[in-house]
Amino acid sequence: MLTFVIRRLGASVLVLLGASFIIYVLAANAGDPLEDLRASTAINKEQLIQARITLLNLDVPAPLRYFIWLGGVLRFFIGDFDLGKNLAGQEVTALVGSSMWQTIQLVTFATIIAIVIGVAIGMTTALRQYSGYDYSVTFLAFLFFSLPVFFVAVLLKQYVAIGFNNFLADPVIPPVTIVVLSLISGFVWMSIIGGDPKPRLIVFGSATLITAAVLGYLLVTNWFQYPGLGPVLILGLGALGAVAGTAISTGISNRRALYASLVPPVLGALLWYPLQFVMTVQASAWLVPILIGAFLVGGGAIGYAMGLHDKWVAARGGAASGAFVAILLVLDRIMQSWPDYVTNTGGRPIATIGGSTPDLHGSIWIGMLDSYTHLLLPTVALLLISLASYSRYARASLLEVMNQDYVRTARAKGLTERTVIMRHAFRNAMIPIATIIAFDVGGLIGGAIITERIFAWKGMGSLFQDALDHVDMNPLMAFILIVSALTVIANLLADVAYSILDPRIRVG
Template sequence: MVSFIARRILVSVLILIAASFIMYNLAAIAGNPLQDLQGSNSPNRAALIAARVATQHLDVIPPLRWGIWIGGVGKCVIGQCDLGTTFHNQPVTQLLPQAMQSTLQLVTFSFVLAIIFGIGLGIVTALRAYSGFDYGVTLVSFFLYSLPSFLMAVLLKSFVALDYNNFLAKPHIAVTTLIVIAVVLGAIVQLVVGGDARRRAIVFGLTAVVTAGMLLLMEATAWFNDPSLGPVFVILFSAGLGLAMVTMLAGTRNNRAWLVGGINVLIAIICYFTLQGLLNVSSGGTIFILAVAAVVVGLASGYFVGGHDRGLMMRIGALTAFLTAGVIVLDRFMRSWHNYSINFVGGRPIATVGSGTPGLQADFWITGLDTYTHLLLPSISLLLISFASYTRYSRSGMLEVLEQDYVRTARAKGLPERTVIVRHALRNMLIPIATLVATDIGALLGGAIITETVFAISGMGALFNSGLSITDVNPVMGYFLVIAITAIVFNFLADLAYSVLDPRVRVR
């Protein structure tokens, strides 16, 4: 394994050097780097041109100029990176961290949700292949996958941000809108539940009635302007998460699993009532420490109660504790919504430009909401496009795995269907997904250019676009360096993930 890693690192470095040479020369000959100065009426135009030629080494041919640049990159080994300066004499090493932070905030949330929901929905559609639910998800997936990213972004700005902000000025749901929402959601839920016509009709009716009732209650209580979960819904959601974790990972007949889930749900409910004072003065570090503590408590409860199957019980405990802690944090964020909306953004909380409100000085909860509202729409735009591909890949992968001999053998042994899917089929289905994830990391970081442009976010895409438009090679190469290293590293991690998911491909 050590020799394999060493070979991969050596090959990756050689690929990176060769690719940077090609990229540098293409970027250098893409335009005239002196065009803006040559067309200027400034009296010191000649001096400005001479200064740019000297600082950017424009009197050196591009291949040799690349040699100067790669020499600066080589200094990163001793901690003295020199990626050059922009035309405005800003060091690229100072611009990259700021751009990377904005892009990572944008990409990480959408990427993680796309993986979770895409794989989960793909598995469900595979288990219910060729049903109405499967056809519906397939139609939506192909529709989303075919939409250009700029069109998705523009539609979200027009019909989500602007319309919802206008709605918050006077929250009132028209009867027609109420009926349409209830009917659409009822149709979706009955497709998910399935069954005979009678069962579908009952599910449709109950869902529609409950949806309409909830919307009317939210309007009557002014929930849209001052939202919160409250003790009742925190308890219900926590119990629901515990039920979901136990059912999904251990089934409904494992008493130890029920005990572990119940312990962690009870601890979460107690913490909700006892930690409110601490949450009011919390920072990001405090929340991180509390999250780690929740996971540790979940692992400990699973270990001491787990008996002969401690590993499974520890996973149930950790996931239940982490998710229920998330419900408590979500409730605290929601209770800050009214203050943020009225006092910081003038009653129009859903932002359409930028990654944050300039000059905002507030506590952790307000700044967190500000980041969320600014990144909501661009994240949804990236999420919907990535989500579609993961749904299709996971569906086809699961259908293929379910036809394998070892799955039929597991079923012939009498194992529960949940065990067959989770412990046998899912692990092998994830092998091609690992490749797709590694590829998408670089694609998302590089492909956010259009989304960042539409939403005016100063991230990696804006850095690349601004540099390329004026043939400023150094920021373009800084962008390339980050994307290339990210792609190489995650493809290497994907190779290692293969050996974890499938012992047959382990390197000896």
């Protein structure tokens, strides 16, 4: 394994050097970085031109100038990393740091959610092949995939941001809308569950009534203006997550794992009141990871103690359930800051541009809420566009794996369908997805140029576009360097992941 990694990294470094040299020379000769100064009417125009030439070594031929830039990059190994300065004289390292953080916020959430939801949808459509649910999901996925991202962004601004902000002024849902939404929910869940007509009708009726009850509860309690979960919903959602997670990972028949997963929701509900004091008085940036880590470790320890012969299985379920409950607690505390945040934003909380609200004051919870509301629209835009590829690849891959001989053998042995899918088929079906994710990493850090422009995010995409427009070589090459290096590392990790997903594959 070590030999393979070293060999791959060595070959990748040579490729990066050759590619970066070609890009530098081509980009340097694609325009004039002094064009704005040449058209200037300033009295000291010649001095400004000479200062920029000296700053950026523009009097050196482009092929030789590349090695000056490369020397600054290689100083990383002696702790003096230097990416040079841009046309305005700003340090590129600082620009890249702030731009990368903006891009990580914007695109990482969208990509992670797209992978999780896309794989889940792909698996369910594969298991319900050629059903109405399969056709509906395929149609919607390719509908959004075919739409231009700027068009989706405009629709989101109009109907999600402006429409929801207007709704908050008078949050009333007409009875007809409640009936329509409830019926749609019933049809969706009925199509997902499938089966014989009688169970499908039961699911339809249950989903319809539950949706109507939830919408009615939200209106009666004025939840849209004063949202929150509280101990009851944390207990209920935590228990639902624990049951669902156990059903997927080990099966409900494993009572030890199920009981271990149900303990963290109970603890979360019991600790809700004292944690309100802690999260209000002792609020800090470190509180969230500490809380999640404490519940994760505590849930794992409880599962290990309750597991008997399946200690590690129960510990895994307890840890996952504990982390989920901690996230619910944090989400509840953030939601409690909603009324103050709405007041601070003038009653228009869903933002349409930028990454933060200027001059916003308040607790860290209001700051988190501000970040989430600014992330909402661009995240949904990227999610809708990228969901189709992940769901279609997951569907095709699982269908191919389900027809393999070893899957039929597992079924012939009498294994449950959950065991056949999750333990035998799912891991091998994820190999193509690992490849796609590795290729998407370059776009992940490179940023979504169009989306960033529409929502006025100053990320890596905007940095690249501005550098390209003004022939600003140092920011441009910093972008190329970071995206290329991360793409190489991601593909290397994908190769390693193959051997983890499929023991028959050996990396060497």
